[in-house]
Amino acid sequence: MQNTATHIDWLGFHCEVPLDWEISKHGIKPAIGSLTFVDRYQQRMQLGWTKCSKKPDTKRIFDDFIARDTTSFPDAVLEPFFKIKQWQVYRRVMGTAMVTRGGFFDAKNNYWIDCIIMWPHGVDQTLERQIFESISAGNKNQTTVLYKAFHCSFTVNKDWLLTETDIKPADATFTFTYDNSRCVVRRIGMTDAWFDGDEESFLRKEIGAIRGRFFRERHNNHECTLFCGKERVFHPRWMVGQRIVRNDRIMICPSEKSLYHVHSMAYPKRMFDHTDVAIACCQGS
Amino acid sequence: MENKLNPEGSLSLSALLSAVPVRNESVRWEKESIKTIRVYVPLRTKWFMGPPFSWLFKFSRERAVELDVLGTEVWNMCDGKTSVEIIVEAFAKAHKLTFHESRLSIMEFLRLITRRGLIVLVGTNPQEALH
Numbered sequence: 092m093q094n095t096a097t098h099i100d101w102l103g104f105h106c107e108v109p110l111d112w113e114i115s116k117h118g119i120k121p122a123i124g125s126l127t128f129v130d131r132y133q134q135r136m137q138l139g140w141t142k143c144s145k146k147p148d149t150k151r152i153f154d155d156f157i158a159r160d161t162t163s164f165p166d167a168v169l170e171p172f173f174k175i176k177q178w179q180v181y182r183r184v185m186g187t188a189m190v191t192r193g194g195f196f197d198a199k200n201n202y203w204i205d206c207i208i209m210w211p212h213g214v215d216q217t218l219e220r221q222i223f224e225s226i227s228a229g230n231k232n233q234t235t236v237l238y239k240a241f242h243c244s245f246t247v248n249k250d251w252l253l254t255e256t257d258i259k260p261a262d263a264t265f266t267f268t269y270d271n272s273r274c275v276v277r278r279i280g281m282t283d284a285w286f287d288g289d290e291e292s293f294l295r296k297e298i299g300a301i302r303g304r305f306f307r308e309r310h311n312n313h314e315c316t317l318f319c320g321k322e323r324v325f326h327p328r329w330m331v332g333q334r335i336v337r338n339d340r341i342m343i344c345p346s347e348k349s350l351y352h353v354h355s356m357a358y359p360k361r362m363f364d365h366t367d368v369a370i371a372c373c374q375g376s
Numbered sequence: 377m378e379n380k381l382n383p384e385g386s387l388s389l390s391a392l393l394s395a396v397p398v399r400n401e402s403v404r405w406e407k408e409s410i411k412t413i414r415v416y417v418p419l420r421t422k423w424f425m426g427p428p429f430s431w432l433f434k435f436s437r438e439r440a441v442e443l444d445v446l447g448t449e450v451w452n453m454c455d456g457k458t459s460v461e462i463i464v465e466a467f468a469k470a471h472k473l474t475f476h477e478s479r480l481s482i483m484e485f486l487r488l489i490t491r492r493g494l495i496v497l498v499g500t501n502p503q504e505a506l507h
Contacts, residue, residue, distance in 0.1 A: 241474075242473075242474060260476075261481070280473055347472055
C-alpha cells in the first residue's frame with residue numbers, strides 16, 4: 092500500500108488508507124472527534140480520538156466494546172485479541188463480512204485513539220496491519236499543523252484553530268480563528284471549466300468594498316496574486332487601533348486544475364502573516 | 377409516503393453506479409458552439425395545441441435544453457453502453473476530482489436531465505439492483 096496510499100493528515104493525526112477510500116465525515120474538534128472513510132460503495136473505516144487527562148481504563152473500554160458487539164450481533168464470532176504495534180486489536184466475524192476494531196492510548200499526546208475497519212469481503216491482513224501501523228497522533232509540540240485531506244494540502248500555524256469546514260464537490264473551505272481574527276483557506280477545483288485566468292478580477296469580487304493594493308509574488312513555483320487592505324466603513328473600535336486588516340492570496344495550480352484562496356480578516360493584535368498558511372499543492376501531494 | 381415507482385425500496389449505490397444512462401431516442405441535438413450543445417425534447421401535444429387555437433397561437437412542439445461544456449462532456453459519454461461508474465471515473469480523471477466529488481456532481485446532473493426527459497437510467501440487473 093505504501094506507494095498507492097492516500098496520506099491523510101487532520102488536526103495532527105496521520106493515517107494512510109487505500110487510494111479509493113475517501114473521507115465522508117469529519118470532526119473538527121481536537122478534543123474529541125472522528126474521521127469516517129468510505130470506498131465507492133460503503134463505509135470502510137472510522138478513526139476516532141478522545142483527549143484524556145490520564146490513561147483510561149483500556150480493559151474496561153474493550154469490555155464495553157465486546158459487550159456491545161455481543162448484544163448487537165449475537166451471531167457474530169469474536170476472535171481473540173492480538174497486537175499490531177501499540178494497538179490492541181480484535182476482529183468480529185459474521186460470515187464473509189468482518190470488522191476489525193483496535194485502540195490504544197497515546198501517552199505522549201494524551202489521546203485515546205480507536206479505529207474500526209470494515210471488511211465486506213473478508214479481511215486483508217496486510218492492509219489491516221499497514222493501516223494500523225500508519226495511524227499516529229503526530230507531535231503536538233510542532234509549531235505548524237498539517238492538513239492533508241479533501242485534495243488539499245497545507246500547513247497552518249498552530250495558533251490558528253480550525254473552527255469550521257464546508258466541503259462541497261471541488262470546493263473545500265476551511266476556516267481558522269485566533270482570538271477574533273479569522274483566516275479562510277479555500278480550494279476550488281476544475282479551474283479549466285470556469286476560471287478565465289484573471290486572478291485580480293476574481294479577488295476584486297471577493298474583497299468587495301475594501302481598498303488596498305495588489306501585488307504579485309512567487310510561491311511554491313506558482314505565481315500568486317496578493318492583496319492587502321483595511322476595512323473602509325468606520326467603526327468606533329478604530330479609535331483604539333482595532334481596524335481590521337484584510338490579506339488575500341490567490342494561487343492557481345495548473346497541474347491540479349485548482350485555485351487556492353487564502354484570506355484573513357485580522358486585528359492588529361494578531362496580524363496574519365502569509366507564512367501562517369503554507370500551501371503545498373502539487374509538490375506536497 | 378409509499379414510493380409507487382419502486383415499492384420494494386430505493387436503489388443501492390452499487391446498482392446506481394452500474395446503471396447505464398440511455399438517451400431518449402426522440403430527442404435531437406445541435407451544436408451551440410464548439411464545446412456546447414442544445415438538446416430538443418419533444419413535448420406531449422395537449423388538447424389546446426390543436427386547431428382552432430393553433431391557427432391563432434404558435435405552440436412550441438419541443439423544449440430546448442442548453443448544456444454547458446461540462447454537461448456536453450457528460451452527454452457525449454451517455455452513449456447507451458457506458459455505465460455511470462465509468463462516466464464518474466472519466467469525469468474525475470479529466471477534472472482532477474476524487475471519485476466522490478465526481479459522483480455527486482454527475483449524479484445530480486443525471487437526475488436533472490432525467491427529469492427533463494433527456495435520458496433514462498437502465499439498471500443492468502433489476503433483481504440485484506433492488507435492496
